[in-house]
Amino acid sequence: MRIAQVAPLFESVPPMLYGGTERVVSYLTEELVRQGHEVTLFASGDSRTTARLVAGCPRALWQEPGCRETLPHHVRLVELVAREAHRFDVIHFHLDYVHFPVVGRLPCPTVTTLHGRLHPPDQEAFFDAYPDVPLVSISDDQRQPIPWANWQATVYHGLPLDLHTPRESPGSYLAFLGRISPEKGLESAVEIARQAGMRLRVAAKIYPEEQAYYEREIAPLLRASPWVEFVGEVGGPTKDAFLGGAFALLFPIDWAEPFGLVMIEAMACGTPVVAFRRGSVPEVMADGLTGFVVANVPEAVEAVGRVPGLSRRICRQVFALRFGADRMARDYQAIYRKLVDGQAWPALPVERPAVAPRPSGAVHHRPTILGPLTVS
Known part of the structure; x- marks a missing residue:
């Protein structure tokens, strides 16, 4: 084509x-x-x-x-x-x-x-x-x-299946990767790491529009948190090493994340993810296989304690089954x-309440293109 x-x-x-x-x-x-x-x-x-x-x-x-x-x-x-x-x-x-x-x-x-x-x-x-x-x-x-x-x-x-390096042995730090923004939940990540008694490494971009938020909220928090290391933006082999060398990735978002690419990047390294139940997280995560889906900071701290019971090999296997570029x-x-071929679905009739209700489960009025998950 x-x-x-x-x-x-x-x-x-x-x-x-x-x-x-x-x-x-x-x-x-x-x-x-x-x-x-x-x-x-x-x-x-x-x-x-x-x-x-x-x-x-x-x-x-x-x-x-x-x-x-x-x-x-x-x-x-x-x-x-x-x-x-x-x-x-x-x-x-x-x-x-x-x-x-x-x-x-x-x-x-x-x-x-x-x-x-x-x-x-x-x-x-x-x-x-x-x-x-x-x-x-x-x-x-x-x-x-x-x-x-x-x-x-x-x-x-x-x-791409060869983009990240699977690592069998976990590292000793928790990782946070993303941008500095209130909805990304860095403050929660810092608290999770504190309560878990683990070091947190933060790789994050600061956009100009978020600079004031960083200076007002994040910079003082980092100065007061000696268990946190801010490493700035990472990419390429540096990001691969950052994610692959982590004990787990923290993804404590405070918004309806449409997807969350960093979750599957961590899975590609075999690194489990501890993520808040927001937005796409329950769809992307295989709870109990690629990490844990939790509701709040106390549940996240408890989940960090269960990470050693997960298989990094299976985490990588689930990634390969569900999130390869070839499948996409x-x-x-x-x-x-x-x-x-002219077979696309037509637009649906616009019939709805004045305020659309937010369903509690996934929406399936168009088919999701993804097969069932089976791992061995």
Whole structure:
């Protein structure tokens, strides 16, 4: 197939350090190329790919000191895609919403993976205006705020199986990997480590908009917590060693995380995860195999004490069964073929209460593309 992948321009594809969406786009693009497809990647000019690269800007916008407005760059990117749309069988967007006014006029089908959290007060009217745009969710939980949108499937993220190094022996520290933000729960991670009597190593990015929060809340906490080591951003082999060398990864989020790539990165190393039951966590985690799903700090402390009873080999095995890039690419190919063949699901009728209820379980009004879990 002739496939276009359209990535955000904030970070390169793949990003040098932190950057979840661009990293997933890279894994998907490279796997589609490996499987024999003709792929064009629309991304920043400093991206690295075996696909044909069309540069939407010379350099990743968040790495460009002179960039003050990112929206004009993305509007221009959509125009570049539209000019080349006749070349493709399908176009896969990862841009959130900026391209929606254009997709109905393109000569080939499109699909959009939404990578962020949905907020009905801001987005209900928007999805009402574009009810026929085919969408993919990255977890069933991600759909819950707006379950009537035109979801085609849930496709979980995947990683190349050789990206991370499985390690049989656990390290002696707990790990926290992510960005400095209130919803990521670093304060809870610090408290879990304190109560567990273990060292905590923190690898985190601080975005400019979170600098004040870091200075006000996190920096004093770190100074008062001698058991915590802040190591900054990590990537590549450094991240592999950081995750693989950990006793366990702490993922004490305080929001409805749409996926949580760091969880499967840890699993790929064989490192168990202790995660709060929020958002996608119950879908991504195999509780009791890849770690433990808990409700709060006391449960997390107790779970840390049970980590030695887990098998790092089985943790890695579950990752390989469920979260390989090859599986992710096959799942997306099934969607592409349905779109090209005109068999995609139509938009659902917009019939709902004024305030959408949040179901207690997973939403399955579109099929999730993922087989059953079996490990031996």
